[in-house]
Amino acid sequence: MQKANINKISTTSRVNFFERFECFTKSAVWPAYVGCFSAFMYAVFVRFYHAAGGTIGMPGEMKDLTAIYMGMYIAGLAIMFCGFILIALIKPWSRIVPQQVPLIGGRKIHPLIVLTPTLVGAAFLIAHGVSGMITRALQLAGIITIDFPGFVEVDVRDLALWDLVFYEPWFSFLGMMAGLTAAHYAQASGVRQFSFRRGTVLYLIIVFLLTAFFASSMIFNFSDKFSF
Template sequence: MHKISGEPSNLNAFERFAKKSVWPAYAGCVWALLYAVFVRFLEATGGGIISTYGQMEDPEALAMASYIAGVAIMFCGFCLLGLVRPWGKKVPQWIPLIGEKNIHPLVLLTPTLLGTAFLLAHAVSGMLTKAFFLAGIITIDFPGWAELNTRSLALWDLFFYEPWFLIMGLLAGLSAAHYALTSAIRLTVIKRFTIYYLLFVLLLIILFVVGTIVKF
């Protein structure tokens, strides 16, 4: 894991916590692995809870999509480890030609932060819209289903599917914060960027909610 030498006195409580914490990356990796295996890969075999809520128009397409999603989620979970392991800052020596070369922080931070923004926006907007749907405030289209118990699927999304996105987003965000705070990026840059980033996530949430409610 990254060694932390000294701790600037101008770090706030969250920054001190994030700089010291490597566990979110490991927890995120395990969280991704569990979801990929017990949800996505299970759905790919035709099982899973979601299959009990109705009949898909194209079950084979769902199976393939679930399999691809599972592989992608496992890969992303593994990549989180790079945010707290030495090979996330310097290319391992055994790799030909580029071994021992430093890795620019943005190489890992950019995809991680974009993924985190998507995860958080997906989770918050999904929970809001599903809650509104269950309360009878809005209607939601569920494309791809020939038959569907919409209430059961909405409950699944609200209490399992979206919370997974939320937890995964928080773990990924904490991992990214740790990586940034232990990198060569100046603290003033990190603080300024954090404000813009949170505004970006908020905007993304609004867009996701509007996109779900409004039929373009």
Template sequence: MQKTTINNMARAPKWNAFERFTKRAVWPAYAGCVWALIYAVFVRFYQAAGGAIGMSGQPRNPELGFYMASYLAGVSIMICGFILVGLVKPWGRTVPAWVPWIAGKSVHRAIILIPTLLCTAFLLAHGAAGIVTRALFLAGIIAINLPEHHWIDIDLHDMALWDLLAYEPWFLIMGLLSGLTAAHYAQASGVSLPALRRGTALYLMFVVLLTTLFVCAIAFDFVDKISF
């Protein structure tokens, strides 16, 4: 009996540093929520109110387009930040008591995990591709074309600097915090260790492919009117 137990323990997969960290760490969810609120308030809501810092040009019809888009983006980012907190709270796995008809029911992990992973992939690809392409643009290796009907005038060099030093790093960091939170939620909601490892490997491949697609789309301008 003892020999069988020892053999089973020897065959059990050992947790690596990433798995141990994401299993116990919940702070990335709270950090991600704060990070989202900072960007929503001090960038999106600020620009929606007409703030000029960080703006590299003059948009066409800002009241009808740019300001509203910035406001809606800020609201969406705030919601995403609060959702991250839900992934480490009990109400992320069980419907709260104040919700009518379905209170107390278990939340299937796919309902939260799949949208979170898709948003995380976009954040990571957006940030990584933005940093790479802006650096290449500033080095004079590639050109960046923006839709002319969106802007009256724009300083592309200034835009690239803002993107490289502020905006794109925010996307990358937000993606990392969101990804760590999603990994914690996956383990807390019962995803097995082998499934987690297979899923992580496939997911990283997907993020790399998506990042490559974004880089090519910007560098070679093969997507008409693309705007990051």
């Protein structure tokens, strides 16, 4: 009897969690705006700043500066584009092709066409950020050491601190904003409740496994450099 009550409470808790999550993501569009704003700020004040030769947050001298600066500039443009995509996801024309478009105007866009790249990108951002914070924390604790071959000279501790408190948390944050925006899009596109709930659970498992894979692969790569 007691076991049955515990199972009932557990099931009720899961249902209540999904109900609250569905209610929140169905009405909340602010993650798209916050994500777009953070992407814009990061692109301008980090990537474009470094592309222009800025040194704050880059404690070292890098090799092949021309290629590095071009890479920073391209990355900034890509990040800004991703931010604008989040805004597009909360607009009606991301679900139904505008009538002005020849031949396919007015047709409904299949949710997976938009959700697949968005969720893949969000999973990568979250896994990248969380695994990066784990490995940088291990590095600062003296458990592992990490080489930075792209640098001629670098302050490893300062770079690890920048990664831990700024760069990697930003990746995680933008990934979460993208994930919440994708959840809003899924509900606005009419994805069935059962599919939405099952997909949410599956997606969280995938993100966890991807994060574990990223972290473990980085740790194993540095396993021959353990300092103890």
